[in-house]
Amino acid sequence: MTSNKGKAKGGLQQKHIHSRISYLFQAATYLAETGRKAQQCGSNQKADDQTANKHCEESAMSEEAPSRQSPHAVLPSQDDQGAGTTAAEAGSAPRIQDIGLSRQLFAHLRAVSLKSQIRISPKIKHSICKRCDQLLVPGCSATTYVENKSRKGKKPWADVLVITCVACGISKRFPVGAKRQLRREKRPTQPKEQSANVTALLER
Known part of the structure; x- marks a missing residue:
């Protein structure tokens, strides 16, 4: 006689695998959204930095000669501006890497469903690229x-x-x-x- 230990009485079979697939989909979607927002913020910040640098150069050209300025006046150097931009880019770099992590989670989701022979819902399947596993x-x-x-x-x-x-x-x-x-x-x-x-x- 065959044992029916794996079958749930009046419930969903392999419930733990279904919950695992749901968790992987939610985590991958969250990481993809955060990475996309980080890319948008990084591009906007670069554009703002470029406009700010142009404005500083124009203001420096319009100012008087440095000999007429007071000896205590200090202009912002290019090194300081570069340090600020690199710090911002360094802060947004981990968030941009979330897109690659979300692809890895989507690939893991597909592997779990194939190994357990569980059909993925059409909404989840239609929202994932079948070649590069991108949202x-x-x-x-x-x-x-x-x-x-x-x-x-x-x-x-x-x-x-x-x-x-x-x-x-x-x-x-x-x-x-x-x-x-x-x-x-x-x-x-x-x-x-x-x-x-x-x-x-x-x-x-």
Whole structure:
């Protein structure tokens, strides 16, 4: 006799693996968002530093000659400005590395689901790139558009949503207008009489 120790009575089977997959997805999503925000802040800060340096140079050129200034006046040196920017970049560097860590967690999530033979939910699967394991955020890390390859786009059920990853360039396609087919266990079964007639016809 086979033992049913692994089966939960009236509950979800392999609940600990489902919770592990959920935790990996939440952690990877959080790290990807923080890394993306760090990249945006770093680019904005570099632009602000460049404008500030230009403003300082223009003000220094417009000032009087250094001989007329007081001997106690001290101008900010370029070394001090460079030290400030390097410190800011050093502070944002760990956050930018979070994107690579999020990819690693997504790859681990995919490996856990394959090894345990657990189907990932469509929402999670559609939000992860299948080549580089990057979080697909429309307008940031992915581009989305709808294409219709029918003649002059007259068939509305031929609309297909195309999601393209910015990092690797691979695309995912999802039908928009077509109805999704039900799973085999949820499809209506044929009556026994019809199935008997079909088998009789096939035997002839």
